[in-house]
Amino acid sequence: MKKMVFSSAALLFAVLTYGQGCSDAGICTIGSGFQTTEEKLKNTVEIATTFGAGESDLTYLSPTLSYTRQFNEKFALSTKVTFSSANGGLGTRAAFGDAYLIGNYSFAEKNKKQWSALLGWKFPFTASNLKINGYSLPLDYQSSLGTFDLFLGTNFKYSQWDFNVAVQIPVFNNNKNSYFKEYATTNDFPTTNLFERQPDALFRTTYTLNTKNQKFSFKPNVLFIYHLGEDSFENIFGKRETIVGSEGLTINGNLISAYNISNRKSVELSVATPFVVRDIRPDGLTRSFVLSVQYKFSF
Template identity: 70%
Template sequence: MKKILLILVLVFITTFSFAQGCSDAGICSIGNSFRSSEKEFKNNIEISGIFGAGEADVTYFSPYISYGRKVNERFSWSSKITFSSASGSFGTRAAFGDAYLIGKYTFVAKNNTQWSVLLGSKIPFTTSNLKINGFSLPLDYQSSLGTFDLFLGTNLNYKKWDFNAALQIPVFNNNKNSYFAEYSGTNDFLTTNLFERKSDALFRATYTLNTKNQKFTFKPNILFIYHLGEDSFENIYGKRESYVGSEGLTINGNLISTYNINNQKSVELSIAAPFVVRDIRPDGLTRSFVLALKYKFLF
């Protein structure tokens, strides 16, 4: 138990020591679809609230609700709807973000080893051009990136270890953002007019620790996220320009702590921090402080 508490303290300190948080366009959280529910239950509902602080003085409250169903021993699916409220010097803007639908197929376990594969999609509720009093806002104030994305993933479970890899591919870009830094009166945010985002690749390793009474579960994990190209925007002259330094690797440390109230209800706390970040992340997803609290109910 002392080792578990030490891990909690170290991750907590690390989270609040770094200047930038996990840049997550959705790929970080789809690994949740790999978590298996107890065999006697086929449905689960998750309600979560995420609190964070981003670039400049922007603060966030981003709740979501998720519903998942196990169709049989091999196939299950989950859905999620997100919402985001961003507040800062520009004002406050809140809106629904994205809808997710993920399907998972689990193969027969052999020799303490089990493979899963998933296929999913992300559908935006906005074109990433929300405004306040008619003024265009940078992506930091937007609730969605405005892209229709495809997810492809696989997971290997071996005893207490999970290894999963995934791709997030923007299939159709409906981003109509019209923010120009030149006309904003501040240098806090980059120009994101008609922003186009490249794909992401993820590899995650997770280790599961349980207390003797099974009331607490701790899942320290490390994520390697590679942004597969430089994002771009259309400048004031109508020409497309790339963000030099936006391609590259991000490495995040994450700790998921779960309290199991009973076999149907649980509460989860998640904290994360980066160890390596890309030079430039214009997508507005940078966080200096992130705290996520989730309630899960099985039935």
């Protein structure tokens, strides 16, 4: 227990001082879709707020609201709505981001081993072209990437370990961003005019440790995210250009600490930091600090 508390404090210190942030287009956060509630508690509501700091002194406040319905011991359906407010040198812009619909099917457990499968969609509320005073904004200020994405995943649970693999595939691109670095007053952000994003693949391993009284739980986990290709944009001449360095691997460390108020209510604190990042992330998802607090109740 002492080692776990020390590790938690060390990771939090790393995030506060050195981290570049664990942020993504959604694939990191769908892991909760593999979780199920107790058989007698069919409904779960989650209210969360994430605070982050990005590049060029940008700060973010991103509340989310989620609802999960456990239809039976095998099938559950989750929905989530996101909102994001970005504040920086170009001003402040806030808007709804995306809506998620995630279905999870759990197979029968045998000898503390259990498989589950996940299928889901992400729907954007914006075309990623929010503006301030008529001026186009880079993706760092946008609340959504403007893509309709498909999620496919599977999870293997053994005792206190979870291993899950997932892919996020942009199926339909509605990104109408019109930001040009050449016409901007800053060189901090790359051109993302009519941005097109490539798919992501994820592998995550999680270990769950509970205290004897079951009041506290700690879930250290490591995520390997590979961006499967180089993103692109349309230049001022109407030709598409790839963004060199946008393909590649990101490795994130994450710690989720939870306090169970009762068998129906809990509070979670999540901190994260990357150990390896891509050369360039033009999607505007880079963070220098990420802290998330979540309240969950089931009924």
